[in-house]
Amino acid sequence: MCSLNIDSKKKPRITIKDVADASGLSCATVSRVLSGYEFVKETTRKRVLEAVEQLGYVASLPARSLAGGRSRTIGLLVPNLDVGYVGTITQGIDKALSSANWDLVLYASHHQLNKETYYVNAIANGITEGLLLIAPQFPSTYLDTLRERDFPYVLIDQADPTENSSIVEATNYQGAYEATQYLCELGHTRIAFIVGSLNVWSAVDRLRGYKAALADCNIPLRQDLILEGDYQQQGGYEAVKQVLNTVDPPPTAIFASNDISAFGAMDAAREHGFRIPEDISIIGFDDIPQASLIYPKLTTVRQPLEQMGQVAAQMLVERIEERSRPPQRVTMATHLVIRDSCAPRQFQPGERKKPFRETGGNLSPTN
Amino acid sequence: MCSLNIDSKKKPRITIKDVADASGLSCATVSRVLSGYEFVKETTRKRVLEAVEQLGYVASLPARSLAGGRSRTIGLLVPNLDVGYVGTITQGIDKALSSANWDLVLYASHHQLNKETYYVNAIANGITEGLLLIAPQFPSTYLDTLRERDFPYVLIDQADPTENSSIVEATNYQGAYEATQYLCELGHTRIAFIVGSLNVWSAVDRLRGYKAALADCNIPLRQDLILEGDYQQQGGYEAVKQVLNTVDPPPTAIFASNDISAFGAMDAAREHGFRIPEDISIIGFDDIPQASLIYPKLTTVRQPLEQMGQVAAQMLVERIEERSRPPQRVTMATHLVIRDSCAPRQFQPGERKKPFRETGGNLSPTN
């Protein structure tokens, strides 16, 4: 408590009182200026803004939030940190919020239930005014509480059986149907499917689309070609590694529940000596930016991720501004994007599987 | 204001007063129980905890923060949402904070100066007690302010010329030196280097290490083999695409400033018809989890990302608990991890690409 802390000369906090003193007005008026209240004289407003700038005043968000003011901050709960799916949605969210002068703060659950539940509570009791949830895995544990609290939220890429939530989603079933149908049209009959995390509704819908397309193409459903996945690259890699090592003859095409799993599938196929797309065709889902960067460019079902983020953010902000808004459900169209990772099934008897140990795996004489 | 909002029956907030009433104690005592103050009777403590559980009380973080209490929340500013580098560091941070009962909240600057500066301010004026910054690009614009405010922070993978910051970093120079040296030992003399974002200190250090190793291996430095990059996959892809299209003979090895750029380099090389590692060797930096998933597995300089996150988080928490702590600098060792993406340089006359258009005059018979 003596003058031992010579270096920690903490600059006293500039408060709204300092601004009021410097501008010769009351705290109430300063507050009104800063919140954009309409009945303030222009000369008064200028005096306040000058004082704010001179003093470098920054409002205390906890104080403002506690006093009933606006933090203009939205919480976003994400399952992981992923520059493709989550990152693209987040950029859409960020864009919509920025243009409306809102801040975005992220919480990462790392796919853990206790984290997901805990953070939803922390968000609802912090300074944020609403919550966006990207593909939450355990929403039933807290959606009722959020509604009781009348805390605004929007689900992205997840369903709510109670029909009481605002949701932004894509046509997962239709997208998966079209992708599978495309592989059928290419002549593939052994089409493996990497499942996503089945507690996310999109994974369930995609599996159903896959099954429906097989049925409509008169291809029998094979349980050993439905590969357990978790939307992650390593999960996709291991699933495909296993099916290529155990199923004989192996699948000639793979439809993965998302692009990240498809990347893992590509790695496993290459490691197994398969060329893409000559020996095995691969389709992903999402069309994250990386899908068109890799070689060969991935055929995938485009989900308008950025727009989904934008729409969700707009829905949430509208919900915050107008609490009587009923829950909405917006379903955005997917679209099969055909690139380079698919080819017609090869019907030669020597199906080039083993003796072609091409470590790079990409050079064909036609290059 | 009438009873039009039949559906918005918002449940009144449970406050600390409700808990105090239910347990027959004062608010101060309830607060003391919840903050773990030692001089509380065990019977009193139990009464409070029972009331908390029965009522489902959750503290208001803004109120607690404003009153001088602990939010036990750390802000993390990240340049983007990246499951490899940022995600791995974040997992280390999360692990260290979780075990110490702290929360983590992320802000993504998306590499924009105004976002980075703005969010640092928002964090410092919100409910967080400290700030971690992963590879911030523009720290000079706000570090002085943070110090004036005595707001605790730690830099990860970035330098501060004033030497007044706590920093966690890796031996970037040494790591880059070793990677480049390894390529020299494999016989490569045309080694391209993809630069990182040069406003991040690690990028500068890695470039210096590359240059030093070339000099020590008596390989002349070539400006046209130093490729402009930005630590991003697309940047790496485009840089390599260009160098393969313009430099003749092309480089036989590429050292990228990070794994993500290396992935982009691999894609461009494949697109150009090159096999990895037969035609072109590639080294990354970071050893993010994906580096050992892809095919072929990437040789890379391991940066102990998770441990860096852990150490940074611990340093920050210690700094918050003990404000007199002087700034610390922790430098963690990198380590060259040799996997499958490198091979000795091929010396055959038909080097598999072109008809060997020797125009540049780099290959001397003494090579």
Add this chain to the structure above:
DNA sequence: CAGTAAATTGAAAGCGCTTACAATTTGATG
């Protein structure tokens, strides 16, 4: 000029919590 309505601003309460200091209780000792 007086009266009125609208515009503008200030005073004060309070948001939910923490903590300093005072008051009370408890336990030990002679």
Add this chain to the structure above:
DNA sequence: CATCAAATTGTAAGCGCTTTCAATTTACTG
């Protein structure tokens, strides 16, 4: 029992801001 020290708890102020309601100012009309 009285005294004392430590343990335990309560009271009240206050953190920084917002907002309601009252007070003041301004502008217009007859």
